Amino acid sequence: MITLLDYGAGNVRSVINAIESLGDRIKVVSGIDDILSAEKLIFPGVGNFGSMMRVLHEKNYVNPLKDYLISDRPFLGICLGLQALFENSQESADFAGLGLMPGRVKKFDVNLSVPHIGWNGVRLKKSSELFSGLCGDEKFYFVHSYYVEPEESSSVLTSTNYGIEFVSSIQKGNIIATQFHPEKSGDAGIHLLKNFLGPPGEKKETIFVSGHTTLAKRIVACLDVRANDNGDLVVTKGDQYDVRERGAVRNLGKPVDLAKRYYYEGADEITFLNITGFRDFPLEDMPMMDVLKQTSRHVFVPLTIGGGIRDYIDKNGKQYTALEVAAAYFRSGADKISIGSDAVFIAEAFLKTGKKTGRSSIEQISRVYGDQAVVVSIDPRRIYIASPNQVKHQVIETVIKGPNQERYCWYQCTVKGGREGRDLDAITLAQICQDLGAGEILLNCIDKDGTNSGYDIELINAIKNAVTIPVIASSGAGRVEHFYDVFSETGAEAALAAGIFHRKEVPIGEVKHYLNGKVETR
Numbered sequence: 373m374i375t376l377l378d379y380g381a382g383n384v385r386s387v388i389n390a391i392e393s394l395g396d397r398i399k400v401v402s403g404i405d406d407i408l409s410a411e412k413l414i415f416p417g418v419g420n421f422g423s424m425m426r427v428l429h430e431k432n433y434v435n436p437l438k439d440y441l442i443s444d445r446p447f448l449g450i451c452l453g454l455q456a457l458f459e460n461s462q463e464s465a466d467f468a469g470l471g472l473m474p475g476r477v478k479k480f481d482v483n484l485s486v487p488h489i490g491w492n493g494v495r496l497k498k499s500s501e502l503f504s505g506l507c508g509d510e511k512f513y514f515v516h517s518y519y520v521e522p523e524e525s526s527s528v529l530t531s532t533n534y535g536i537e538f539v540s541s542i543q544k545g546n547i548i549a550t551q552f553h554p555e556k557s558g559d560a561g562i563h564l565l566k567n568f569l570g571p572p573g574e575k576k577e578t579i580f581v582s583g584h585t586t587l588a589k590r591i592v593a594c595l596d597v598r599a600n601d602n603g604d605l606v607v608t609k610g611d612q613y614d615v616r617e618r619g620a621v622r623n624l625g626k627p628v629d630l631a632k633r634y635y636y637e638g639a640d641e642i643t644f645l646n647i648t649g650f651r652d653f654p655l656e657d658m659p660m661m662d663v664l665k666q667t668s669r670h671v672f673v674p675l676t677i678g679g680g681i682r683d684y685i686d687k688n689g690k691q692y693t694a695l696e697v698a699a700a701y702f703r704s705g706a707d708k709i710s711i712g713s714d715a716v717f718i719a720e721a722f723l724k725t726g727k728k729t730g731r732s733s734i735e736q737i738s739r740v741y742g743d744q745a746v747v748v749s750i751d752p753r754r755i756y757i758a759s760p761n762q763v764k765h766q767v768i769e770t771v772i773k774g775p776n777q778e779r780y781c782w783y784q785c786t787v788k789g790g791r792e793g794r795d796l797d798a799i800t801l802a803q804i805c806q807d808l809g810a811g812e813i814l815l816n817c818i819d820k821d822g823t824n825s826g827y828d829i830e831l832i833n834a835i836k837n838a839v840t841i842p843v844i845a846s847s848g849a850g851r852v853e854h855f856y857d858v859f860s861e862t863g864a865e866a867a868l869a870a871g872i873f874h875r876k877e878v879p880i881g882e883v884k885h886y887l888n889g890k891v892e893t894r
Contacts, residue, residue: 374569375410377401377437377453379427382418382741385705387450389669390555394566407436411445412569416555417452418702419741421477421518422464424452434470441472441547448568449549454542455520457549463518473542475522482535485842487517487744487811490865491640491894493585494530494540494552499577502529502541502548502567508580510560511588511894512552513674514540515707515744517811519551533585556674556707558635558894588894589859590640590866591883592844593873597627597660598647605659607874608647625874628666634873635671637880640894642671643814643868645710645749646679647789661704668705677701678710678749678814682733694733695740702741709737710814712749713787716794719804723796728808738809743841746812748805751790752783752798752831753818765797768834783831790818798831799838806839813839814868817847822871824850832862844868851878852886859891 374396378384388398391414401407415437417424428434441447441457455461458469461477469477480486491511496503519538522528529548532540541550548568554561595607607625631642644667646660664677681701684692698709711733718732728735738746756774760767765782773779783798802813815835817828827848836843842865845858849869858867872878887893 373397373399373411375399375401375406375413377407377413377415377433379417379424379431379433381423381427381702382416382745383668383702383705383707384416384418385665385703386668386672386675386707387414387416387555389705390562390565390672391569393562393669394569396569401433404432404436407433407440410440412447413440413445414448414450415453415456416450417454417456419452419745420463420739421452421455421461421469422467423740424456425464425467425469428456438470438472441470444545444547446546446568447548449547450553450555451516451551454549454551455518457542457547458520458522461518472547473520473522473527473544474524475520477518478521479518480535480538484535485840485863485865487515487742487842488534488587489515489744489812489842490590491557491588492532492534492540492552493582494532495582495585496530496578496580497528498543499579500529500543501572501577502543502564503578503580504567504576505563506560506578506580508582510557512540512550512554512557512561512564514552515674516551517742517744534587555672558672562672586892587865588640588892589864589887590844591638591855591880591893592641592643592866592868593631593634593639593880594643594645594846594868594870595627595630595874596645596647596870597663605663627663628670630874631667631675632670634880635673638884638894639673639880641674641676641866642667643676643710644678646677661700664701664704664706674707675705676708676710676747677706678712678747681709681711681737682714693736695736698733698737698741698745702745708745708747708812710747710749711810712751715748715750715805715810716785716787716796716801718808719801720794720796722804722808723800732808734805734808734810738811743809743811746810747814747844748802748810748812749814749816750798750801750835751786751816751818753786753790753793754781755784756781766799766834766838768830770830772830783834786818799834802835802839806841810841812842812844814844815846815864820848823848824872826850826854827858827862827867829858829861832858832864836863842866849878852883855883856887856890859887
């Protein structure tokens with residue numbers, strides 16, 4: 373029996389599903405005695421360091437957890453479950469950590485995008501059964517802005533490179549903790565969990581030597597999900613955001629089936645965008661919740677969900693916050709949430725006052741779950757102009773001239789699935805959302821959507837030059853060369869596609885094969 377410490381924040385469903393896929397049973401902690409009596413304890417910390425420690429204190433879990441750790445029984449900490457072992461964190465100076473490991477948690481100060489999101493390697497520093505059967509060239513999934521800095525080098529199990537060499541896992545006796553997420557690291561992560569769960573002494577201790585580790589570029593499969601005219605949830609795809617063909621919604625398959633297919637084909641992440649109108653209230657949109665729950669049972673890579681993540685008042689007048697809506701998605705198996713139209717309205721409100729309210733969905737969710745959990749989805753279109761002085765917006769000079777040979781354009785933000793343009797440019801939106809707490813940009817382009825003509829390189833570079841958080845390029849991919857183009861000509865950390873994957877015009881495996889040796893991939 374494996375005991376899981378779930379303190380109520382983030383996606384622990386994926387950890388449970390991964391362990392159950394290996395044939396083990398899970399007992400979720402419901403009180404102090406469950407911690408003290410555990411034989412093997414897994415602690416998947418998620419989100420913000422201060423929020424985590426506050427909840428642990430409120431539930432009176434801190435002292436029992438310390439007692440368990442001091443007893444040197446098997447323990448696996450994941451992400452914040454690693455950081456919690458240390459004395460303090462720059463993320464939340466008012467909260468002390470458990471203090472079992474001397475050292476502190478620091479924020480990345482590197483000339484790279486932060487958060488550190490994606491698949492990276494590890495360098496093993498000492499022999500360990502945890503990595504038994506692995507080769508050393510595997511990549512694991514990371515999503516964090518902070519890293520641990522132990523005072524005792526003897527506890528360091530692995531390190532990873534991201535601008536600096538940082539500690540990516542520790543081991544001290546039976547206490548093991550990883551910054552990466554094994555439950556989201558595909559076959560390699562499941563193998564590592566199997567090593568932790570198995571009987572001691574039956575696994576060969578492994579020491580492998582690997583060189584400098586490199587963050588892989590991510591290939592993301594996107595599934596636009598909506599109800600068809602019969603009320604069934606289907607994956608669809610628009611042509612410049614129009615999802616109907618001959619009057620009916622395009623049906624390209626069932627969401628869970630397609631997600632499983634993409635996982636086995638090698639997708640690094642899967643994004644669900646719920647474009648169905650909510651019948652009454654997001655938390656009652658059970659079919660989409662069920663899609664997440666079913667998918668997370670079979671798919672062990674990160675899942676992002678977008679659609680309806682905003683403050684909401686139901687038909688009875690009861691008000692729900694965006695934080696509650698996001699929490700429901702996280703508990704159903706999502707790792708990140710994507711905010712679209714609401715981000716535009718949030719930015720417009722910010723521009724009127726120049727002040728943060730702390731109440732926007734971006735601020736609420738990032739404060740509890742960390743900025744790495746918040747993706748802002750931007751849907752812009754080009755507006756050509758003859759001169760930069762014509763508008764107040766941030767303008768680029770373009771090599772793709774307009775219908776009247778215009779040499780300049782700005783990217784107008786849209787809402788409501790691209791149907792309504794707003795007086796706000798995409799560059800400004802990205803900068804404001806980053807300042808409010810977003811950790812990643814999903815950058816679409818209405819002009820490129822469904823064209824198979826390649827990504828809008830100029831748009832991507834304009835956004836990348838304006839922000840310091842990762843950018844996922846979207847819209848326009850039509851062949852394998854387009855993925856190489858976007859990675860070689862921009863700094864985008866990931867490239868997303870939908871229709872060409874759904875229709876099997878360009879399989880994910882073919883993309884990975886083409887990029888092999890040209891671009892770092894998993």
